[in-house]
Amino acid sequence: MAHKFEQPQEHSPLPLFTASVSAMIQLERSNGVPLYRQIYERLRNAILGGELPEGTRLPTERALARELHVNRTTVMNAYNELASEGLIEGHVGRGTLVKRTYLARELDDEPFEQHMPSWLFSLSAEEELALGHDARLMSEITALGDQQEVISLAAATPAAGLLPAELLREIVQDDLLTARQSALGYCPVEGLQSLRRGIAERMRKHGVPVDFQHILVLSGSTQGIGLVGRFLLHPGDEVVVEVPTYLGAIQTFRALGARVIGVPIDNEGMRLDLLEAILARRSPRLIYTLPTFQNPTGVIMSPARRRRLLALARRYQVPILEDDPYGEIYFEGEAPQPLKALDTRGDVLYLSTYSKLLAPGLRVAWLAAPEPLIERLSLHKQIFDLNTTALGQWLVSEILQRQMLDPHLARVRQQYQRQRDVMFQAIQEYWPAGTRVTLPRGGFHLWCRLPGDMRARTLLREAAQEGVAFVLGEPFHIDGGGRQYIRLSYAVSDEVQIREGIRRIGLAMRRIQSRRSPRDEQEGLHIERMPMV
Amino acid sequence: MAHKFEQPQEHSPLPLFTASVSAMIQLERSNGVPLYRQIYERLRNAILGGELPEGTRLPTERALARELHVNRTTVMNAYNELASEGLIEGHVGRGTLVKRTYLARELDDEPFEQHMPSWLFSLSAEEELALGHDARLMSEITALGDQQEVISLAAATPAAGLLPAELLREIVQDDLLTARQSALGYCPVEGLQSLRRGIAERMRKHGVPVDFQHILVLSGSTQGIGLVGRFLLHPGDEVVVEVPTYLGAIQTFRALGARVIGVPIDNEGMRLDLLEAILARRSPRLIYTLPTFQNPTGVIMSPARRRRLLALARRYQVPILEDDPYGEIYFEGEAPQPLKALDTRGDVLYLSTYSKLLAPGLRVAWLAAPEPLIERLSLHKQIFDLNTTALGQWLVSEILQRQMLDPHLARVRQQYQRQRDVMFQAIQEYWPAGTRVTLPRGGFHLWCRLPGDMRARTLLREAAQEGVAFVLGEPFHIDGGGRQYIRLSYAVSDEVQIREGIRRIGLAMRRIQSRRSPRDEQEGLHIERMPMV
The missing domain is CATH 3.40.640.10 (Type I PLP-dependent aspartate aminotransferase-like (Major domain))
Structure with missing residues (x-):
């Protein structure tokens, strides 16, 4: 379990005093439940129940171990469990913080819009929410950027023309x-x-x-x-x-x-x-x-x-x-x-x-x-x-x-295969070197690793300006990984839109790269039938 | 909270030794949770979790109080809570028994068919299961009785002819x-x-x-x-x-x-x-x-x-x-x-x-x-x-x-009102005195109290022989009440079927009455716009 490092974000609330954390843990030394497990469970409930909200700083392992009179390994094991569930995360210069989780978001009293724009939340946190909120999402993206047509490479849904x-x-x-x-x-x-x-x-x-x-x-x-x-x-x-x-x-x-x-x-x-x-x-x-x-x-x-x-x-x-x-x-x-x-x-x-x-x-x-x-x-x-x-x-x-199903599927498979090929060729044509993509033999999606150290979230913001939507890789992971990955659907848009969407994402990528230091390496485009995670 | 009395039923498993019940309760006298509440919670979990299966006999209040070294009132309060949730029930000559609950049925390892015929379960325990299983239910009732057509007065669903x-x-x-x-x-x-x-x-x-x-x-x-x-x-x-x-x-x-x-x-x-x-x-x-x-x-x-x-x-x-x-x-x-x-x-x-x-x-x-x-x-x-x-x-x-909705509803209301009237008139014509029924000003149902001490469950079995289905009153109650009530839907069948269904139920009622001692009183038919519960 590796802790992830990222810059502090503006929307995090003030960290609580860490002293309050040890006070909420009452260890039972004779009930047969391992101590690390008791710590883990108490903290987990506190996080999911909102007692320890997003951004709360947890004590260091050493400090908590001292206050609870347990071995440092005991606290480490508890923290590792929490981190493996995506409930806490290490941050450079800020210690171990409680992460915002889906469940916590539901239980929380503040609407998430106060933390980030809802359209971005829709795109990033839930694939299917993004699908569900397509209309709202699209109108918000459009309102954000120019008046050009918005192209969705996000939704895992059949193209309108293929609905029977x-x-x-x-x-x-x-x-x-x-x-x-x-x-x-x-x-x-x-x-x-x-x-x-x-x-x-x-x-x-x-x-x-x-x-x-x-x-x-x-x-x-x-x-x-x-x-x-x-x-x-x-x-x-x-x-x-x-x-x-x-x-x-x-x-x-x-x-x-x-x-x-x-x-x-x-x-x-x-x-x-x-x-x-x-x-x-x-x-x-x-x-x-x-x-x-x-x-x-x-x-x-x-x-x-x-x-x-x-x-x-x-x-x-x-x-x-x-x-x-x-x-x-x-x-x-x-x-x-x-x-x-x-x-x-x-x-x-x-x-x-x-x-x-x-x-x-x-x-x-x-x-x-x-x-x-x-x-x-x-x-x-x-x-x-x-x-x-x-x-x-x-x-x-x-x-x-x-x-009627088999004739319908024969038509559907042919069209999705064509759309997959169009998307793949457009990526080769328009995207900078260093991108890695899969070429799947079925389904609806290409899975892409962005070049160099480009973040999917950065690209999503930039691509929204160009009027094109896709899904971040991060929510498909449980451990905070996938930050350089995106998922593209070739199912929902037609061939012209797919080419144009990929072209626009390519523009967004080059704009990001042009703002970066020139030491960024430019690898060749990797094409793989299978992904590398 | 009144305990209900009924005859032992053949399908109840053997009662457990009551001694095991007190052994599963560990009271914590210093944790601030009232003792009655601890007893209640422990027993509730044991019942819902299947540790105390249906039919388990609980100790008397006095015996359990003695074994746990608490006041009898404490146990009484715990038992009252359990009874008010429908988890336990008093039986003449058998003491206090764990009731079969819906949740317990799910968790239980034995399929319910071993306890009672599934069609009867469908009819009695869940209105909507009855609706859902209509096809199975109907075929099973038919297989049971003669080959005559089965009439449903059970389902709260629109008549086929009124589906738009x-x-x-x-x-x-x-x-x-x-x-x-x-x-x-x-x-x-x-x-x-x-x-x-x-x-x-x-x-x-x-x-x-x-x-x-x-x-x-x-x-x-x-x-x-x-x-x-x-x-x-x-x-x-x-x-x-x-x-x-x-x-x-x-x-x-x-x-x-x-x-x-x-x-x-x-x-x-x-x-x-x-x-x-x-x-x-x-x-x-x-x-x-x-x-x-x-x-x-x-x-x-x-x-x-x-x-x-x-x-x-x-x-x-x-x-x-x-x-x-x-x-x-x-x-x-x-x-x-x-x-x-x-x-x-x-x-x-x-x-x-x-x-x-x-x-x-x-x-x-x-x-x-x-x-x-x-x-x-x-x-x-x-x-x-x-x-x-x-x-x-x-x-x-x-x-x-x-x-289109208002013209459709105008037609629908007229037809349901006619069907309600037909059902009500047929009840007056065919049912023995002593029945009490509501005459609702809307909706899909008549609510009926059966005459004398006739049980709805007895009538259901008898009516199934006649090829007619309705819903027992008991599952609409949370306390074991409603055993003399039935719900009839006038929505789903046509006027001819409704008359015939009511006639057949009337036959079943008279057959039950003819098997009873002649001291059963015959009151007049009560007609009420509103129910008496």
Whole structure:
């Protein structure tokens, strides 16, 4: 765990007196809970509960150890745990400070707008918030800069032209009146029977032996992460994720009070040597992975790793949540099989969605899992949203039954591949040397490391002036890493916009470089199929 | 708090040795927490966590007091708290037993089917589960009895013929292609701007001065109860509800770990004298009320009570969650104004839905609340389902903009009023004397007290043989009450089915009565506009 260093920021409140920190810790020396753990837990609660707000300076390890009459190592272990969860951070010249966290932001009494402009917050802190707030975001960016059109390379959403409006209109026209009860009434919490059957049939074609009773229809994948998390994790439980990973999953796990442990990813997927070390030492309750066209890196986990991951899950009896929104958006050869196709024992809970394949507005996703789990999760789902929209489910079910999905996907894959190529070529053409980018074989994203020591946040501000938006790399990390990374989506804009967007970002990059000292090195542009994190 | 008495049931597991209960309680006499509270909390955790499963016999107050070296009053206070939360119950000849709770059912390792048939569970424990599982439920009831058609008087859902399929088809036909981005893409977590404006405009017509920024679009009202609950309540916090009340709210509050306190309802709504006594003695964090066509009783809270409720909320600084799914389904005079129309300070959070007015399958509901709360709740919503279906939102928004809602509601009100009258007349015709029923001026339900000492559960079993379904009164209560009450929906079936369903229930009632001792009194049929609870 390396502490990160950065300049003090204007918006931090005054540090509290550090003396108050030791006063809030009452150690129980005979209750069997290790002292470092007691310190960690007390501080963690104080941070999440707002008692220790953002910017509070913690005592040095030595000072706190003295005041609590414990070894310095004890405090160090507690601080390390807090830092690994992103709750505290070391700053040159300022000591160890409490970091602003997502959860703290919710609990805090001051609206975040007082700290930074909301559009910037939208861009940086939440990918999906950025998507959700697209309209507001766009208008604010536009108001900021010139009056030119704003181009989004941020949203992981299908291009408007690829939303299947024609197919849906045809289905409504033909059959809504006769299907009114199933399309417009309440439906079973597990989902429309016809849709569950259609999904199971399609999964069997991809090598996963499931039937309708293994399928729970969801109102989006995020709901699936929340349900599985709520069911398997208690506050304080550990969950393993890839670093970087889908930031919505990080947020959801943290909102549930779980401790998120990161395992770096390389060109073959999650680093299983590191995962095994964690499994051997700790007791995570869940492993969350995106094995196919990983978000944000685009990596596909290799077949050998997939088999070994399953073996590890079995040996240590930890379930795997496989999140697979992009598996059907592949650009070469055959459809990649889900990890779940190799799972003979029900260790893998498989999550996917029609948001990327058809339309996010339908709000239809699903979980495939052992039947008893589906039954339990249905009870949880019912409490929180009763059931997923029947209309969306009925429409997807009709698309499957009418064999409309495969022709649609053939068209979609072709167009995204073209857009990926246009983006990649534009980067080669317009961006300064020293940038490193991935060339993914599927999915929606390029993952880029900025040249030299350029910060993604600096570039985002500069690019906003040019009227172009993308997503910062940092929120995909759990440890404050990723500050030089950005994620670009080639899905949502057309080819002309993509070229223009990349050109504008290139302008912004050169403007930043021109303000820097000339000693900045100019490396060549690295092109990699896989990311380097 | 009165203990309830009933016969032992076959499916209860063997009681544990009561000695183990006192052994699990370690009292801390110097930590400032009252002893009764420590006992209460330890037992509550043990019950919810499954350590003390359903049917466990607790020691008598006297025995436990002796073993723990505390006053008997201390144990009595702890037991009373547990009983008021529905966690324990007194049984003649068996002592005090742990009750099966919803939460315990989730945590339990045995599927509930081992204890009672699933269709019966569906009918009795959850209204909305009953709705959700309608198909399964119906097929199971049918398999049970003869082959006759099953009639549902259970579901609080619009009749198929009143689902606005024609309107929706027309809108899709006209405009889906041009509106594809807003209808099929991601949308802001707060909701489509056009819909938020349309909802606010309609609320202003009903006397509530709100604008779009006060509206959060939701995926069903249940989601709103969950979001508000998650935001305002911490585990152990108290929430006040009417008794009886919408059972989905009880479930959701309990699932969040809140303690649900009941205030009985009379002909003018919630008993505010009792509410005030609670507010003066305890510190509930939320008051949940259905002031207009209350579910299940149909009561409208009187204008005087509404004003006084607001004054109490202000004085004790407790927010009110007003749930108003049925306000626009009125049968006499003008549309009743929401409680929120009287709220000048933002103490009322207002929840409503298009599930009853248009179609549940659209999955569109909303919350109207002060703007800062909308912002906070949006962050919570985003974590758990990102946003509500854009397609459903767009369709509702179009219905509002095209002025289609009022003509649709005019038709809907007329038909429901006719169906209410048919049901009421059939009850007078077919049911034995001694039944008491409400005649509500709006909404979807009749609330009935069965004659003599007839149990609703007995009637449900008997009626299932006749192929007719309704909802038990018990789950609408938090205290084990309501065992002689049933809720009938006149919304979902047509006039012929309603008459036939009531006739069949009448047959079942007479069959039950004919098996009873002749000393059962036969009172006259009571007809009341308002319920007696």
